[in-house]
Amino acid sequence: MIKCIRDSYYKEAKRRGLRSRAAFKLLEISRKFSIIKKGDIVLDLGAAPGGWLQIARMLTGENGKVIGVDISPIKPLPYSNVFIIRKDVRDPSLIDDIRKISGGEVDVILSDLAPKFSGFHHLDHFRQISLVKYTISIANSLLKKHGNMVIKIIMGSEVNKLIKEISNNFNYVKLYKPKASRKHSSEIYLICKEWKEKS
Numbered sequence: 001m002i003k004c005i006r007d008s009y010y011k012e013a014k015r016r017g018l019r020s021r022a023a024f025k026l027l028e029i030s031r032k033f034s035i036i037k038k039g040d041i042v043l044d045l046g047a048a049p050g051g052w053l054q055i056a057r058m059l060t061g062e063n064g065k066v067i068g069v070d071i072s073p074i075k076p077l078p079y080s081n082v083f084i085i086r087k088d089v090r091d092p093s094l095i096d097d098i099r100k101i102s103g104g105e106v107d108v109i110l111s112d113l114a115p116k117f118s119g120f121h122h123l124d125h126f127r128q129i130s131l132v133k134y135t136i137s138i139a140n141s142l143l144k145k146h147g148n149m150v151i152k153i154i155m156g157s158e159v160n161k162l163i164k165e166i167s168n169n170f171n172y173v174k175l176y177k178p179k180a181s182r183k184h185s186s187e188i189y190l191i192c193k194e195w196k197e198k199s
């Protein structure tokens, strides 16, 4: 059954020319929680191969901007308002690179960041939470007041503490597992709306 669902998302992504089946996760999340609107400046962390970039571009339209960051290469998209930065999110010079493109802050931060999985759940959880913390630190520098954020999280012992911390900064925080996320996977998405203030 799981294989069947996976195959249907995979086939549909191929049919629509989407670079990843993960694209459907963002599409569902953004529609359900009104994350990205026309004209937004969207920052996508961990963007390769580019499925979320394609959806973000579709939702923000020609008047917005989409900036993708990844340590792996991303094939350019055929839009003048989609920008790609090949860099580690832990590199402090990234903030200036993004500001040069966005002109200042951003409306939405997306993070589908995932480390190379070791197969040891505890280790993978801690590595992934460390990437989430870099996302939050980038939000502290770049997210506009009332901006939205979507972050992938690998479930584990640190999640409750993390949600408590993040909840101080947003008016609305909710964990959500989109339909395209494999049922047996420990990934879940943290939906954060209306950034209040810098922590």
Ligand SMILES: C[S@@+](CC[C@H](N)C(=O)[O-])C[C@H]1O[C@@H](n2cnc3c(N)ncnc32)[C@H](O)[C@@H]1O
Pocket (backbone or CB within 6 Å): 019, 020, 022, 023, 045, 046, 047, 048, 049, 050, 051, 052, 053, 069, 070, 071, 072, 087, 088, 089, 090, 112, 113, 114, 115, 116, 131
């Ligand atoms: C699940 S993939 C993202 C898929 C993407 N959302 C899509 O739809 O095509 C996770 C990405 O995180 C990237 N990544 C992991 N650690 C990173 C880091 N420290 N800095 C930048 N990118 C990183 C990986 O290279 C990988 O491409």
